[in-house]
Amino acid sequence: MTEAARTPYDPADEVPMDHTVGRDLFSKFDPLINERQALLDTGVRDPFALVMEKVHSPTLATINAKKTILLGTYNYMGMTFDPDVIAAGKRALDEYGSGTTGSRVLNGTYQGHKECEEALKEFYGTRHAMVFSTGYQANLGLMSTIAGKEDYIILDADSHASIYDGCALGNAQIVRFRHNSVEDLEKRLRRLPPEGGRLVVLEGVYSMLGDIAPLKEMVAVAKAAGAMIVVDEAHGMGFFGKHGRGVFEEAGVEDDIDFVVGTFSKSVGTVGGFVVSNHPKFDVMRLVCRPYVFTASLPPSVVATAATSIRKLMHAGNKRGHLWENSRRLHLGLRELGFTLATPEAQSAIIAVLLPDQNTTVRMWQALLEQGVYVNMARPPATPAGMYLLRCSLCADHTDEQVGQILGMFEAAGRATGCIA
């Protein structure tokens, strides 16, 4: 190999592989490649290849040289541009450098990681907190480590991919129950053999439709069956419950939850994941949890921004109030325009608009972008029951004026694409 002599890539130079033996491992993706190409050939933009050219605030970015309102970022509490948060990150960059280059259990635990875990313990009022490099890894780590071959994980069918992947990484027996069905959960718990541990996995807010779990009833059923309980509060942290801990706090079941999983990439406004717990042996996880041990820890600037943001979220009552106002107003406004929404009223800060098929959904998504508002497009298999949807997530920093503009844009785009009459 003469690396230095390489010329820039030219597709014309591509030589197809000879597959007299073996085959192209990419051929299994041909149906998806063809489906995507057929969609793009109709002239629409690729909804999964968008670039934010500039980001001006938690609610405004430049996309295709156009100022665009952000309505699909999970930046619920608008902390990404908070001056205190940014100052803390800059200070940590100066004092600790750009990265740790190491695992949490070797050279990758800095003062900032401990301070971030202290902030979490205070926020949740728990004895233990463990910070992971992403929320995905927090679920991957907890599910794969805590339940062994003889144990059972009982999970909601609509659980996030990170929960499923954590189960796949571990060796436990996996049982699913129908989404949000207390009766279905109870039936399955009753059918479990008496031997083996039990872990029931719930989410406060389900991110695709923005619906919340009946945690009070589910936790009662799970506890009665002797199960340990984990609640993922990725989409509930910051604005549910008296302290903003999540749906489980609002449901009044804090004392019965064994583990809370969360993320820094939504309300906290940076990246990272965590698990908090009161279990006296929880800290052993730091030694046995592979997605914690075998990866580099978060950069110092990230944990500094996270810790500052978490502490500010403890006293964010006004922001919470405004986020709920925005969510209810958007939900009501879209309903009045004639859109079909996934929940009868705003149960969280996620408002999901249901559309009939992929083509209509992409056209509506693009029409909204042209109007000047960005939302998430979601499609199977990420969505439940084969749904196509445009998912909106509100921010506490969306102004009343912006919510009005958003509704106007939905009306125009909806009429232009025939989604509403």
Add this chain to the structure above:
Amino acid sequence: MTDRDETFAKVAELIEPFNKKDIQLTEATTFAGDLEWDSLIVMDFVASVEDEFDILITMNMQAEIESVGQLVDAVENLRNEE
């Protein structure tokens, strides 16, 4: 009818609402290949089989079950364990 025949008949009955292409069911009929079921249909169907026979078919077991015959065997085994 033997117990197994009865189980097969019951499983076939549970498949019907999801058998959109009216595939003739045999022991060898596969869920992914012949019936062209995706993961969402599998979830619904498995839940209905579990509730009908009052058993649990874990996702670990589901990974090993490809055909109707294999499912009937699994259901029979699970019922006999009780």
